[in-house]
Amino acid sequence: MENKPYVNIEVANSMGMITFYHPSHNSLPGDILAKLAQTITEAGKNDAIKVIVLKSAGDRVFCAGANFKELLAINSIEEGRQFFSGFAKVINSCRKCPKLIIGRIQGKAVGGGVGLAAAVDYCLATKYASVKLSELNIGIGPFVVGPAVERKIGVSAMSQLAINADTFQTAEWVREKGLYTEIFDTTEELDNAVVELSLKLAKYNPKAMQLLKTTFWKGTEDWDKLLAVRAEISGELVLSDFTKEKLK
Known part of the structure; x- marks a missing residue:
């Protein structure tokens, strides 16, 4: 069984997985956040890649968000800012990447995992891909991922997720709000759909797709500064006695 963290990329048929x-x-x-941001940025510059797929390994969990062990080890505002800046950099790497990114969401997404799903350009998921923004429950808030989530599902749905921090919303709810495009019964069906879409996109004009993506992300030009400010807010909150006790 796999037990070592990793980020890798495979390139085939003009698709970067x-x-x-x-x-x-x-x-x-x-370290995984930094590697993920770097890999996305490099894939955007690789001429052999025309479309990117972002996925996680395993079956029923796409991404559990921030690593609690690492959150507990944060002892200064600067350490907190640096940690949450990792999520900001991944979101901004997706935003700035000149290629369309397909999200393959095979299972639950929590906190930063929801932000990651919201940062891609097109999401396909299984019926097990429920979501939860759990940050308020541990004394912080979805400040860094909030802009990405709000951009995809709107203020109303985002606030429902942020406030109801203990409850998972179903994949169907997420699809209705516009974050997922389609949901599938099995991972096999999901993978087939991801490959089919990727191969189709790989035949399209790369310049047209790049320009289209630019129009999709219009209005987010200030996110380098915005997400840095949000990372500082989260970095300060994570030092609170409330959060330290909750994380234990």
Whole structure:
């Protein structure tokens, strides 16, 4: 069984398949976040790649968000800012990438995992891909991922997720809100759909897709600064006694 965290990329048929993994429910510590952002950026510059697929390993969990062990180890505002900046950098790497990114969401997404799903351009999922923004429950809030989630599902649905921090919303709910395009009964059906769409996109004009993506992300030009500010807010909150006790 896999037990070492990793981020890797496989390139075939003009498709770049980026896969991340962590044994703790695909949570994202700082080193994995940095590697993920770097891999997405490099894939955007690789001429052999025309479309990117972002996925995680394993079956029923796409991404559990922040790594609690690493959150507990944060002892200063600067350490907190740096950690949450990792999520900001991944979101911004997706935003700035000149290629369309397909999200393959095979299972539950929590916190930063929801932000990751919202940062891609097109999401396909299984019926097991429920979502939860759990940050308020541990004394912080979805400040860094909030702009990405709000951009996809609107303020109303995003606020429902943020406030109801203990409850998973179903994949069907997520599809109705517009974050998922389609949901499938099995991972096999999901993978077939992802490959079919990727091969189709790989035949399209790369310049047209790049320009189309630019129009999709219009209005987010300030996100480098915005998400840095949000990372500082989260970095300060994670030091609170409330959060430290909750994380234990």
